[in-house]
Amino acid sequence: MQVAELFGMLDFSAEKLSKIGVFSTERMLCDLYCFEAGQDQKAHVHADADKVYAVLEGGGMFRVGQEEKRLLAGQAVLAPAGVEHAVSNPGRERMICLVFMSPPPAK
Numbered sequence: 001m002q003v004a005e006l007f008g009m010l011d012f013s014a015e016k017l018s019k020i021g022v023f024s025t026e027r028m029l030c031d032l033y034c035f036e037a038g039q040d041q042k043a044h045v046h047a048d049a050d051k052v053y054a055v056l057e058g059g060g061m062f063r064v065g066q067e068e069k070r071l072l073a074g075q076a077v078l079a080p081a082g083v084e085h086a087v088s089n090p091g092r093e094r095m096i097c098l099v100f101m102s103p104p105p106a107k
Helices: none
Strands: 018-024 029-035 040-044 050-057 059-064 067-072 076-079 085-088 095-102
Touching: 029 040, 050 059, 050 067, 059 076, 059 095, 067 076
Parallel strands: none
Antiparallel strands: 018 029, 029 095, 040 085, 050 076, 050 095, 059 067, 059 085
């Protein structure tokens, strides 16, 4: 059984958001995204993959298509395949997200 100690894996960077690999298979990807205050993930699209952002700590702004909403710890959002999405942490606190993507991007 593979077990991950999520809060022991955290890593923050002053330069840009940190993406930490948690699990990866040929069918899915699971990462931690660590945002410092003011950091963002630019708008992008995954043509063939669904993505879920689950906020573990803090909060931020999530845009999926034309909709934008502030999410807090304990909330999650789906970015379906083919839909542009973006994330930002405009607050003063750090934000941690657990991110699932299926299928994972080709390497």
